[in-house]
Amino acid sequence: MxxxxxxxxxxxxxxxxxxxxxxxxxxxxxxxxxxFTYGSLFSEAMKKMSKELIAVFEALKTRDFEEVIKALQNASAIITAYNPRLGRISKLMNTEAVQLKNDLINAIAGTHPARPNExxxxxxxxxxxxxxxxxxxxxxxxxxxxxxxxxxxxxxxxxxxxxxxxxxxxxxxGFRKDQEYLDAEYVEWQGEGASHxxxxxxxxxxxxLFDAGHQLQKYTWVNTGRALVDQANEALKKDAFPxxxxxxxxxxxxxxxxxxxxxxxxxxxxxxxxxxxxxxxxxxxxxxxxxxxxxxxxxxxxxxxxxxxxxxxxxxxxxxxxxxxxxxxxxxxxxxxxxxxxxxxxxxxxxxxxxxxx
Incomplete structure (x- = not known):
């Protein structure tokens, strides 16, 4: 050949x-x-996960961080409605959801250059x-x-x-400035109609790229000058997921x-x-x-x-x-x-x- x-x-x-x-x-x-020769972002994050958290990923048959975090948050909010004595489990689920966000941030930081000048x-x-x-x-x-x-x-x-x-x-x-917030630190995807x-x-x-619910936002180095891990941290605290x-x-x-x-x-x-x-x-x-x-x-x-x-x-x-x-x-x-x-x-x-x- x-x-x-x-x-x-x-x-x-x-x-x-x-x-x-x-x-x-x-x-x-x-x-x-x-x-970039790591096995996967999930593999990196898994190194710090509890046995229970790994089991949740397996139970849901997913590697989607957002899906698991939201499942834990939802379960934490409703489990005591079925059994008020499960308050400790409810708090643990919420703690695990927060920890998983941190695990995701740390995995990103550990497997990616922080700034363009690297x-x-x-x-x-x-x-x-x-x-x-x-x-x-x-x-x-x-x-x-x-x-x-x-x-x-x-x-x-x-x-x-x-x-x-x-x-x-x-x-x-395909991303453009948010017309309602022209000074925003992000730009938004405005749908197929604006992506010709x-x-x-x-x-x-x-x-x-962060899913903010009502819009898909692109965080930019040019507009913020902040490292990827810092932007990811701020976004996740607002429940915006990469x-x-x-x-x-x-x-x-x-x-x-x-x-x-x-x-x-x-x-x-x-x-x-x-x-x-x-x-x-x-x-x-x-x-x-x-x-x-x-x-x-x-x-x-x-x-x-x-x-x-x-x-x-x-x-x-x-x-x-x-x-x-x-x-x-x-x-x-x-x-x-x-x-x-x-x-x-x-x-x-x-x-x-x-x-x-x-």
């Missing part, structure tokens, strides 16, 4: 109308391997050069990410216009997505990108993702759609165990393409040759 360089893959994709990008966890690992200017420059192949001037592509960390957001916001190496990225994540130009999509949410899809099987992820207008919109966008046809066809680049069945709710659109060409990053020896698994996953996607649709071409490129973070 021939492995292309990233530039060779870009050159080969020039014949298509547009090229789009799907990012997996390898995008973040390439920047901070010592941080990434160097050269790293941002390289990342923006990589992204410019998809959303640079005149490109017209879209970027979809399965990561809920802030690295993509920080790279997009790192605009040094006075720099001689400045790269213009045409990016829009959106080309940055967090398919599984992100740690800077919107992200925790680990689990694809059915659990799909259920969470269907209950969020923002996540559902992003998924529909990806589905549309995959299924709509263009005169010269479309290419989809996938970087840092194993194409595992856990993300079938997203990957199924590639097989069933009209993407003409996949360019997939491969890290290390193509014959190692993990890469063989990934290639097998890709072959399943190819085989799922209906015969009536265009043949799905696939090429692999060397992940290191993309120099995503320098």
């Amino acid at each position: 021939k492995i292309l360089t990233f530039q060779e893959a870009i050159d080969a994709s020039q014949k298509y109308t547009k090229r789009h990008l799907l990012l997996g966890n390898g995008f973040s690992i390439a920047c901070k391997p010592q941080i 990434i160097t200017d050269n790293q941002y420059q390289s990342c923006r050069e990589f992204l410019s192949n998809f959303i640079g001037e005149g490109r017209g592509g879209k970027v979809y990410t399965l990561n809920y960390d802030l690295l993509l957001y920080w790279a997009l916001m790192h605009e040094e216009r006075e720099s001689p190496k400045y790269i213009s990225l045409h990016h829009d994540d 130009g959106q080309n940055i999509h967090y398919l599984h949410g992100a740690l800077h 919107l992200f899809v925790a680990e689990g099987n694809f059915r659990a992820k799909q259920e969470k997505i269907q209950h969020s207008a923002y996540l559902h919109h992003n998924l529909k966008s990806f589905a549309g990108t995959c299924t709509s046809a263009t005169k010269k066809g479309k290419a989809l680049f996938i970087f840092g993702h194993s194409l595992h069945q856990n993300d079938f709710h997203i990957l199924k659109f590639i097989g069933a759609g009209k993407i003409n060409h996949l360019f997939i990053s491969i890290f290390g020896d193509e014959n190692d165990k993990e890469n063989k698994k990934m290639i097998a996953n890709v072959n399943e996607i190819i085989a799922s393409r209906p015969r009536a649709l265009p043949t799905l071409e696939v090429d692999y490129f060397d992940a290191n040759s993309a120099h995503v973070w320098g």
Whole structure:
């Protein structure tokens, strides 16, 4: 099997109308391997959970922090109505709910850079050069990410216009100023009607997006200058939860997505990108993702759609165990393409040759 360089893959994709990008966890690992190789945010938080709290996650069959916190709060409020002598259990449930918020904050803080300046200017420059192949001037592509960390957001916001190496990225994540509170420290997602130009999509949410009930708010470093952990702490105290899809099987992820207008919109966008046809066809680049069945709710659109060409990053020896698994996953996607649709071409490129973070 021939492995292309990233530039060779870009050159080969020039014949298509547009090229789009799907990012997996390898995008973040390439920047901070010592941080982003943790198993999961839940695994980190679980290290400090009580046996009872872990049992609650298991009983509810979820990895969704918000669902468990709200379940504990609700149970705490009503349990004494059935048995007034369970006041101690009621207080314990409420305490566990508060502790779980703290566990979530500490897990985020322990597995994520606190501030944008922990990434160097050269790293941002390289990342923006990589992204410019998809959303640079005149490109017209879209970027979809399965990561809920802030690295993509920080790279997009790192605009040094006075720099001689400045790269213009045409990016829009669909968030705008709250028209009722123009001086607010956040911006809000104003729904599908205001997102026609959106080309940055967090398919599984992100740690800077908070569900405030009446609106989805994006906390910004530019407006606050405060560290992620501090913003998360303040938001959680107000019962605003970070919107992200925790680990689990694809059915659990799909259920969470269907209950969020923002996540559902992003998924529909990806589905549309995959299924709509263009005169010269479309290419989809996938970087840092194993194409595992856990993300079938997203990957199924590639097989069933009209993407003409996949360019997939491969890290290390193509014959190692993990890469063989990934290639097998890709072959399943190819085989799922209906015969009536265009043949799905696939090429692999060397992940290191993309120099995503320098």
